[in-house]
Amino acid sequence: MALATIDYQKTKVVKGYTDRLLHIDLTDKKIEIKEISPETKDMFIGGRGYCLKLVYDGSEASTRYDSPENVLAFAGGPFCGENGFAGTGKFIIGSISPLTKTFCDSNVGGYFFPLVKNAGFDAISVTGKSDKDVIVFIDDINGTIHIEDAPDTESAIYDAEKLVDVWRGESKPSAIAFVNAGIGSKNTFFGCINSVYYDPRRKRCRAKQAGRGGMGTIMREKGLWGIVARSDLSKGSSNQPVDKARLREAGKGLRNVLRERDPKEMRLAKQGTTALLDIMNTNNILPVNNYKFGSDEREKNISGKIFEDSIFEQKHPDGCFAGCNLACTKACENHQLLTGPFKGKTVAVDGPEYETAAAVTNLGIFDIPLMLEYAWYCDEYAMDTISTGVGIAFLVEAFQQGHLTLEDTGGMELKWNDAGTVFELLHKMAAGGDGFTRKVGRGIRYMKGWIADRSASRNGHSRDEVLKDLDLFAMETKGLEFSMYITKESLAQQGGYGFALKGPQHDEAWLIALDQVKNEMPTFEQKASALCWFPLFRTWFNIVGLCKLPWIDVRHPDAAATEDPAKNIPTVDLYLELVNSTLGTEKTLDDLLTESERSYLLHKLINLRQGFGTREYDKIPLRAMAPVFMDEFNDRKDYYKKYLTETVGLDVTSMSDEALLKSLQGYRRDQYEILMDTVYAAKGYDSNSIPTDETLKRLGFEGEEYFQIVKTARQRVAG
Numbered sequence: 001m002a003l004a005t006i007d008y009q010k011t012k013v014v015k016g017y018t019d020r021l022l023h024i025d026l027t028d029k030k031i032e033i034k035e036i037s038p039e040t041k042d043m044f045i046g047g048r049g050y051c052l053k054l055v056y057d058g059s060e061a062s063t064r065y066d067s068p069e070n071v072l073a074f075a076g077g078p079f080c081g082e083n084g085f086a087g088t089g090k091f092i093i094g095s096i097s098p099l100t101k102t103f104c105d106s107n108v109g110g111y112f113f114p115l116v117k118n119a120g121f122d123a124i125s126v127t128g129k130s131d132k133d134v135i136v137f138i139d140d141i142n143g144t145i146h147i148e149d150a151p152d153t154e155s156a157i158y159d160a161e162k163l164v165d166v167w168r169g170e171s172k173p174s175a176i177a178f179v180n181a182g183i184g185s186k187n188t189f190f191g192c193i194n195s196v197y198y199d200p201r202r203k204r205c206r207a208k209q210a211g212r213g214g215m216g217t218i219m220r221e222k223g224l225w226g227i228v229a230r231s232d233l234s235k236g237s238s239n240q241p242v243d244k245a246r247l248r249e250a251g252k253g254l255r256n257v258l259r260e261r262d263p264k265e266m267r268l269a270k271q272g273t274t275a276l277l278d279i280m281n282t283n284n285i286l287p288v289n290n291y292k293f294g295s296d297e298r299e300k301n302i303s304g305k306i307f308e309d310s311i312f313e314q315k316h317p318d319g320c321f322a323g324c325n326l327a328c329t330k331a332c333e334n335h336q337l338l339t340g341p342f343k344g345k346t347v348a349v350d351g352p353e354y355e356t357a358a359a360v361t362n363l364g365i366f367d368i369p370l371m372l373e374y375a376w377y378c379d380e381y382a383m384d385t386i387s388t389g390v391g392i393a394f395l396v397e398a399f400q401q402g403h404l405t406l407e408d409t410g411g412m413e414l415k416w417n418d419a420g421t422v423f424e425l426l427h428k429m430a431a432g433g434d435g436f437t438r439k440v441g442r443g444i445r446y447m448k449g450w451i452a453d454r455s456a457s458r459n460g461h462s463r464d465e466v467l468k469d470l471d472l473f474a475m476e477t478k479g480l481e482f483s484m485y486i487t488k489e490s491l492a493q494q495g496g497y498g499f500a501l502k503g504p505q506h507d508e509a510w511l512i513a514l515d516q517v518k519n520e521m522p523t524f525e526q527k528a529s530a531l532c533w534f535p536l537f538r539t540w541f542n543i544v545g546l547c548k549l550p551w552i553d554v555r556h557p558d559a560a561a562t563e564d565p566a567k568n569i570p571t572v573d574l575y576l577e578l579v580n581s582t583l584g585t586e587k588t589l590d591d592l593l594t595e596s597e598r599s600y601l602l603h604k605l606i607n608l609r610q611g612f613g614t615r616e617y618d619k620i621p622l623r624a625m626a627p628v629f630m631d632e633f634n635d636r637k638d639y640y641k642k643y644l645t646e647t648v649g650l651d652v653t654s655m656s657d658e659a660l661l662k663s664l665q666g667y668r669r670d671q672y673e674i675l676m677d678t679v680y681a682a683k684g685y686d687s688n689s690i691p692t693d694e695t696l697k698r699l700g701f702e703g704e705e706y707f708q709i710v711k712t713a714r715q716r717v718a719g
Contacts, residue, residue: 003134004029005146010120016078016239016582017041021054022121022145024136026222027068027128031136031145036122043700046077048105048542049599050123051094055103056602058127061609065098065214066221068129074113074179074227075123078582080545081114082239082323085251085578086258087547089114089321091195093179097213097502098189099387099443100479102610103603104213104502107542109320109329110195110206112177115140115229118238130223135178140231141171150225156182156194157380158342160205164198167228173198175233180226181216184381187432188441190391190481191216192384201316206329207350208320211384212505213480233322242584250577254550255325257571261554262326268553270314271304272330273354278304280358283517284636285486287362289416290393291475291623292632294486298366302357311368326550335372339423342380349376352385355506358484359389363396364416373423381430387443390481392425394444394474403455403470410436444476472622478503478612487624488668490516492527495675498620499531501603501613507542509535510552520566524671528678533567533593540596544579551575598699604691605706608713615689615717618676625668626661633661640664688717 011018019041023032036050044053051073058071076091091113094105116124119140126136133150151166153159161173168176177197185191192211199206210216219226241247262268266275277299280286284294308314312330320329332349352375360371378385398404399414406413412421428437439450452466459466475482480503487493493516496509506512511530514520521527541548556570572589579587607613627633633640637657644650644660648667652660677687684695690713696706 002146002148004031005144006031006033007144008033008120009143010140012120012240013081013117013238014240015242015584016082017046018117018120018122020121022124022138024124024126024147025128026126026130026134026147026224029130029147031147043598044602045543045595045599046122047075047080047090047545048092048094048107048539049595049602050075051092051105052103052599052602052606054123054125055094055096056606058125059096061611063096063610064101065096065218067096069127070096070218072126072215072218072222072224073123074116074125076113076117077543077545079239079578081117081233081321082241082247082578082582083233083321084244084248084323086254086319086324086326087321087550088323088545090541090545090547092542093193093210093215095213095215095218096610097215097479098217099214099445100503100612102478102612103606104215104480105542106192106210106212106215107507108193108195108208108210109547110177110208111174111197111233111321112179112195112229113545114233114238114321115175115177115231118233119229119231124227126222126224128222133223133225135225136227137167138227138229138231140229141169141175154183155380156180156382157196157205157207157376158347160196160207161198164205167230169230171230171232172200174200176228176230178226178228179210180382181219182380182382182430183432184378184383184430185216186220187438188383188388188429189214189217189443189446190384190387190441191218191220192378192382193219194379194382202331202333202348204348206320206331207379208329209379209384211386213502214384216382239582241582243581246581247578250574250581251323253577254571254574257556257574258326258550258554261557265555266553267304267308268326268328268549269317270312271308272312272318272328272351274302274307274330274352274357275304276354277302277357279513279517280354280485284489285512285516287358287484287486289364290362290390290397290473291482291486292397292473292629293635294488296361296366299361301366302361302368302371306368311372324547324550326554328549332372335369335376337376338369338373340377340427347376350379351375355484356385356389359385362389362393362484363422365419365422367419370419374426377423377426377430381426383426383430386483387481388426388429390475391440391444391447392422395440395447397473398451398470401469403451403466405458408436408451408454412436443479444474444481445479448474472628474621475623476503477620478617480504482624485512487512488626491524491671491675492521492530494620494624494672495527495531495679496535497624498618498672498676499679500535501600501607504620504624507548508538510538514566518566524675524678528675528682530566531675531679532682536593536596536600537567537572539600540592543596543599546575594699601691601695601699601701605701605709608690609709611716613689614713615676615680615687618689620672622665622669625672626665630657630661633657633664686714688714690714690717
């Protein structure tokens, strides 16, 4: 039964936009269609920019993740849904996060937002709280939008095809896509949102995940089980560009680059992002045992080549949206579940992606069936694979270091390479167990405080002393768990994680391959410069509805002849053609960077308004910069002795190993502090990472409210 319904006449997409917002108030069960102002469109463009603007306008400094007024925002961008170009199924979900306590967002692919856009909307905002679980149904075919009771299931993935059959009516199953969050989202702070769509080639539903920051937790806190979109995408260009021929030529150019270069480089079309496993292991970047080690000989058992040859079914191209021949959305069609409530059932597993696989190696486990098990259950429960795995790894090390006891864990002995305990924790967290397992689901930042309280009272240390020890290896910054790259030897990626406004997530500044694998920014000055340019251009993809992989992971053959090959400017030129052929403009790369910088600045302002965002929140744990303990140092002692001799200028022959480790740690900390000062100045921030008044004015933030935010932040830092 519908709890609220409106009829509507959809607005067609013109030049990539509908200029309409769908707003849902779950408290009052109210559905509204609003216009998006030209000022908002010009300033914030779409996607991440729209999510930031909606959350900024709808919240205040006191807003928390579970506040009724907290906005859960969904937005594509002007190029989301353009099937004449590769990588256009992306959209953004953003809100005030339960983990970071400020704005966080996550990008995800699939057909959901292209269908929403085709149904007439550039963005969706959800506020309030329902007194019972509901879904929102956007039905373009019948011209209605309604709120109704949620399906009688907590399954986010297992029942997907049944739900599509119920919802599609007379339309094709591919006309339905939805987002949802499962039971794990209800019971943890790192719930993800699944973007589910029907794949007619594999004849089943597929799922991609908006994993970071607890967006699924917010959805379920609001009493929202999911949002369904029903619409028939046209066979032509759904975005109605000004110059279709020019766009198609640019799209053809990008597809040709992907077709030629990907088989010779990462082989994403065959291995998906598991291709990164071999690369990261070879370069000491693959996390093992809570980021302690960067490689392991057991990686040969989980090589991307094994996934290509034996795990991934390769009959069909696997793009997550039409028009993308990078086709990196790989899958295993038959995995028999080994644990949990679905034990014994055979399921299809989407992925695993590199981040998911590496979350498992970070627990000391190198076993493909267990990776598939972990990937499927995290998706079914709707729990972020990164935060889940990194959180458990932190607990294992805390136990090994004596900060946790069997009394704390309810009798669980935590150790590396122990799949039984990992899955016991996973299933209990998702089900909302009490005591230890429920606390684990709140994330590392919360767990640090809980462990410090218990360890201090038990051992007679001060709470601050225990926290100081835990902070050395607790892999979180800003409340968000690190994504899956060892950064000890990459100053650029240390800054990429530490300065990222949402926390240490690779989508804002993934520089590890450029810095450490390809060594394309060897000097300090090049690293600092990259930390200004790359986050802006990567953020641009998130505001316009595009996937970054065709740009950053497949290099144009002409890039080598350019001044800065890492920026892959020949491919950037193809994106400029997409922009200008769609919008009827002649924008330059500098224009795109300025648009991105505005969204970047609004995120910084939200962080400051919420009481965060200053220099202290850009600090990263020691393990992200250097070895913490002697076993880490000894694992690569010859390398570190050479580094200290050649880079730091030490006479290592007269020093003990303990003194060498201490010197290395001190040098790396100093370098990071210098990097902070250099990058802040280049961005137009003061030494406390607060934007200057001149920066606000330059980017069009003229309102007194913005100046008041930075003024208050300066006063807070000054004490």
